[in-house]
Amino acid sequence: MRALVIDxxxxxxxxxxxxxxxxxxxxxxxxxxxxxxxxxxxxxxxxLVCVDWNMPVMDGLQFVSAVxxxxxxxxVTIMMVTSxxxxxxxxxxxxxxxxEYVIKPFTxxxxxxxxxxxxLLPQEVAL
Amino acid sequence: MSTVDTGERRRSGESRPVITELxxxxxxxxxxxxxxxxxxxxxxxxxxLPGELPGNVLSSWVDVVGPWTGTVVLTTGRETAAELxxxxxGEHAPAELDExxxxxxxxxxxxxxxxxxxxxxxxxxxxxxxxxxxxPAVRNPADLCRVDVLWRGEPLSISVQGALPALPVPxxx
Numbered sequence: 001m002r003a004l005v006i007d008x009x010x011x012x013x014x015x016x017x018x019x020x021x022x023x024x025x026x027x028x029x030x031x032x033x034x035x036x037x038x039x040x041x042x043x044x045x046x047x048l049v050c051v052d053w054n055m056p057v058m059d060g061l062q063f064v065s066a067v068x069x070x071x072x073x074x075x076v077t078i079m080m081v082t083s084x085x086x087x088x089x090x091x092x093x094x095x096x097x098x099x100e101y102v103i104k105p106f107t108x109x110x111x112x113x114x115x116x117x118x119x120l121l122p123q124e125v126a127l
Numbered sequence: 128m129s130t131v132d133t134g135e136r137r138r139s140g141e142s143r144p145v146i147t148e149l150x151x152x153x154x155x156x157x158x159x160x161x162x163x164x165x166x167x168x169x170x171x172x173x174x175x176l177p178g179e180l181p182g183n184v185l186s187s188w189v190d191v192v193g194p195w196t197g198t199v200v201l202t203t204g205r206e207t208a209a210e211l212x213x214x215x216x217g218e219h220a221p222a223e224l225d226e227x228x229x230x231x232x233x234x235x236x237x238x239x240x241x242x243x244x245x246x247x248x249x250x251x252x253x254x255x256x257x258x259x260x261x262x263p264a265v266r267n268p269a270d271l272c273r274v275d276v277l278w279r280g281e282p283l284s285i286s287v288q289g290a291l292p293a294l295p296v297p298x299x300x
Contacts, residue, residue, distance in 0.1 A: 008256070009231055009232075009234065009235040009238070010227075010228070010231045011212070011215055011216055011228075011231050011232040011235050012235050014216060014219040015166070015215075015216075015219075018217075018218075018219060054238070054254055054255075054256055055256075056256060082242070083238050083239045083241070083242025083243065083254070084242060084254065085242060085243060085245075085246040086245070086246050086250050086251065086252070088250065088251055103243075104162075104165075104166075104238075104239045104242065105161055105162045105164070105165030105166050105239050105243075106165055107165055
């Protein structure tokens, strides 16, 4: 399975990537939403996108809206991974087309649990 | 852990709350502890004890803009910020950290702590991208809640400080 991790923090990208690679994902990274769209435009379609909210150039909410406006990317599952924890923000993200929402700080188990809910745990891990 | 309150609360007729009316030290400490446990390590403890910051410090911060407007600032010694970066990155830490690694990791910790402080305040509010460098000045001592802790024996402070009123502009002669 493939995952795209979008966060302006290199440290956070490394942490999320480490968790996903530990679960068997092949991971690519992007530093903001525009770079994330460039990866998708380039034809590398992930099963999962983990995207931060507050980023320069293009934020996570704009990224979600852009992905959802393109029918070719409708099968991409999007999980917001962000420190934006106000209820209204969570509602906005889900309304824009995100499937799940993880609030920083998170544990590896929290990511794994969300992936299990989404049916996105690689089979050998889920067993 | 200390809360500075000089008694200069609000002037009559002013409706903007000061931070000590909205959040307290134990809540900030709890938010920081959650961030440390998740990001730095399960066994990493923040001891609620004051310590003297060294002369060479580094700060990271995010701004909160909403019904309460201000800044959440983390300050610690530069060496401690580097150690914190190594702990955060764990096995992914490069052999030699550069300034950008430290700014990125320390800024992300401010982002996580600040985001959760924002969630504890009246909303809606917006959160800025993190910044790293010399801490923004305390503009109003009555609008400040500061928590002092020790991490691995080294001092670290977390200040939630109001941005208003603006500092007076120095007169130019």
